[in-house]
Amino acid sequence: MRFTRKSEPREEELAALADGSLPPERRPEVEAMIARSPELALRLEEQRRAVDLVRGAAATIEAPAGLRTRVERDRPARTARAPRTRRRVWAAGLAGAAVAAVALALVLTLPGNVPGAPSVAEAAVLTTRPPTEPAPPPKPGTPTLLARAVDGVPYPNWTAKFGWKAVGSRVDTLDGRRATTVYYAKNGRRIGYTIFAGSPLDVPEDAVHVVREGTDLSLLTVDGRPVVTWLRSGHTCILSGAGVPKPILEKLAAWNGKGTVPF
Numbered sequence: 464m465r466f467t468r469k470s471e472p473r474e475e476e477l478a479a480l481a482d483g484s485l486p487p488e489r490r491p492e493v494e495a496m497i498a499r500s501p502e503l504a505l506r507l508e509e510q511r512r513a514v515d516l517v518r519g520a521a522a523t524i525e526a527p528a529g530l531r532t533r534v535e536r537d538r539p540a541r542t543a544r545a546p547r548t549r550r551r552v553w554a555a556g557l558a559g560a561a562v563a564a565v566a567l568a569l570v571l572t573l574p575g576n577v578p579g580a581p582s583v584a585e586a587a588v589l590t591t592r593p594p595t596e597p598a599p600p601p602k603p604g605t606p607t608l609l610a611r612a613v614d615g616v617p618y619p620n621w622t623a624k625f626g627w628k629a630v631g632s633r634v635d636t637l638d639g640r641r642a643t644t645v646y647y648a649k650n651g652r653r654i655g656y657t658i659f660a661g662s663p664l665d666v667p668e669d670a671v672h673v674v675r676e677g678t679d680l681s682l683l684t685v686d687g688r689p690v691v692t693w694l695r696s697g698h699t700c701i702l703s704g705a706g707v708p709k710p711i712l713e714k715l716a717a718w719n720g721k722g723t724v725p726f
Contacts, residue, residue, distance in 0.1 A: 471496060471500075471503070472493045472497075472503065474506070474510075474635075474636055474638075476493055477493075477503070477507050477510050480494070480497075480507060480510070481507060481510035481513070481514045482514045509633070509634060509635070513633075581637050581638050581664060582664060582665045582667065583664050583667065583670075583681070583683070583690070583692045583701060584667050584683065584685050586637060586657065586659065586664060586699075586701060587657075587683075587685040587690045587701055588685070588686075589637070589642055589644050589655065589657050589701070590644060590656070590657055590688075590702070590704070591655065591705075592633060592644070593633070594630070594631025594632055594633050594644075594646050595633040596631065596633055596634070597631065597632065598628075598630050598631050598645065598646070599611035599618065599632060601622075602620070606620060606623065607619060607620055607623075607624075607720035607721075607724055608620055608724065609645065611632065611643070611645060613641075613643050613658040613659070614661075614696075614698060616658055616696050616698050616700075617724070617725070618658070621647060621718070624718065624720070625715060626650075627647040627648070627649045627715065628648060628649065629646070629647055630646050630647065630653070631646045632644060632645045632646065640659055640660060640661055640664075641659070641661075642658070642659045642660070643657065643658055643660075644657040652704060652705075652706055652707055653704060654702060654703065654704030654712070655701075655703055655704065656701070656702050657700070658698055658699070658700050658701075659698060659699045659700075659701075660698070661698075663694055663698070663699045664692075664699040666681045666683075666692060670683045670692075671683070673713065675714070675716070675717035676718070677717075678693055678716065678717040678726060679693060679694075680713055680717065682709055682713070685703070687705075688704070688705050689703060689704070689707065689708070689709045689712060690702070690703040690712075691703070691709065691712040691713055693716055693717075695725070695726050696725060696726065700716070702715060702716050
């Protein structure tokens with residue numbers, strides 16, 4: 464994990480400060496910058512909420528004994544090597560989807576994070592993180608929309624049409640780009656719908672391009688998960704969910720609610 468000196472702290476530094484692994488020599492500088500920036504303070508609070516969520520869930524979930532021993536054994540080493548070593552997710556062997564979600568929440572920065580705009584493949588991992596905020600309610604007067612938007616691009620309300628109900632949300636900052644994710648659930652499955660603020664993200668060259676209901680969609684697979692990405696009002700949207708077939712994701716992504724969902 465690389466830390467940038469004498470500049471705004473990157474997301475991994477905020478994550479390290481939140482969980483107590485930020486090197487002591489870097490802490491005063493980062494804390495001083497946070498004290499001067501309300502936006503940085505908000506981002507740090509988001510990281511702390513995620514850490515609290517992980518610790519609270521870990522207290523109620525029993526992982527396999529071998530895994531617990533491994534995590535405890537390596538904890539000091541990970542803290543000591545924080546400036547040089549990327550955080551690890553001890554997800555292998557965890558029992559149950561809830562534990563997997565906790566393990567994913569431990570990764571508060573994206574793997575392979577590099578300066579500049581992230582790619583869709585890198586950003587798709589945001590849909591796997593746990594929600595840290597409540598689900599937005601339906602928008603008054605427009606039942607096909609939720610009362611949440613990114614730069615004026617609102618999230619759809621799929622409850623009535625498809626049975627996918629909004630169940631939570633979260634906000635992340637990736638390479639300086641703000642990303643808001645709303646989570647939907649149906650029949651025990653969950654999907655994440657991320658909208659990025661600002662200009663579009665790069666789409667991998669090997670993505671498959673299709674057109675559904677007049678909308679250009681790009682299909683790819685990231686870590687075994689189906690991912691659909693497209694543009695709405697010039698903003699990158701990403702939809703993904705483990706075990707959810709791509710045709711379902713395509714239908715949800717392209718749905719315009721008879722013109723009430725703006726594209």
